[in-house]
Amino acid sequence: MPMKGRTTCALPECGAPLSGYSNLCTVHTVPGAIVRMGDSTMIIAAWAVEHEHEHGMVFLNDFAVGDVFGGRAGFEARLKEQGFVNVRLLGTTKKLEAERSKTLASWSGSWQAQYPWHAPTKERVFSDSRAIVLTDIAGDEGDALMALVYRDDVKLKYPDGTARTITINERLDTSASADDLIDLTEISLRAYCSTITTETPQLTVHRVPAGLDDEDTRKWLESLPRIQLVEHTERTEGFGGPVPPAGQKE
Numbered sequence: 001m002p003m004k005g006r007t008t009c010a011l012p013e014c015g016a017p018l019s020g021y022s023n024l025c026t027v028h029t030v031p032g033a034i035v036r037m038g039d040s041t042m043i044i045a046a047w048a049v050e051h052e053h054e055h056g057m058v059f060l061n062d063f064a065v066g067d068v069f070g071g072r073a074g075f076e077a078r079l080k081e082q083g084f085v086n087v088r089l090l091g092t093t094k095k096l097e098a099e100r101s102k103t104l105a106s107w108s109g110s111w112q113a114q115y116p117w118h119a120p121t122k123e124r125v126f127s128d129s130r131a132i133v134l135t136d137i138a139g140d141e142g143d144a145l146m147a148l149v150y151r152d153d154v155k156l157k158y159p160d161g162t163a164r165t166i167t168i169n170e171r172l173d174t175s176a177s178a179d180d181l182i183d184l185t186e187i188s189l190r191a192y193c194s195t196i197t198t199e200t201p202q203l204t205v206h207r208v209p210a211g212l213d214d215e216d217t218r219k220w221l222e223s224l225p226r227i228q229l230v231e232h233t234e235r236t237e238g239f240g241g242p243v244p245p246a247g248q249k250e
């Protein structure tokens, strides 16, 4: 008993009869949880996905899988277009429960056409920054794990050269102070470190002195030990320059 009134597969142009509780045929059906609403049923399928070092889950009902995306392959292609990697359909309860037991990203849930990272990027000026948090963790290329704390978000830069922005709405309410943002930054940096090393990272917080204009803030950042500002043309998300590993001379 699929969605009331439906007798054929939700994939446009398929036309095959439906399979069990599914809104898809036996060929196109996806595994998942059966959900009953009144006289209708649908299957909610779950995918494990990753985006910039965060693990999460995305759910979609089988009618949408067929009708909107033309099947599982079409939906998975859309997820990849949206920036997800390591996209895996969770076909068994065991896999689903294993994934649920992990720490899941805040964007987990029903599939969305727009994710936080699709929002237009704000024009950033140096005077928007409140603090920079340095660590002694660096990658093979010499890129250090560090974070730039702005007045309303935090930009994390990873040792592999990638970056991620945590927006204030994602984790804190909008009245959060610079201290709250710095706390959040330290938690995020330590959480990341725990995935790559058993050592406890040394974090150094440099707060931007109050009342600096844009040019003064830039000079202040450049005056910090181990910091060198580099224009990254190839990495739009980039900030800061390569920082030598701890204990190594510049």
Ligand SMILES: [Zn+2]
Residues within 6 Å of the ligand: 009, 010, 011, 014, 015, 016, 024, 025, 026, 027, 028
């Ligand atoms: Zn079909």
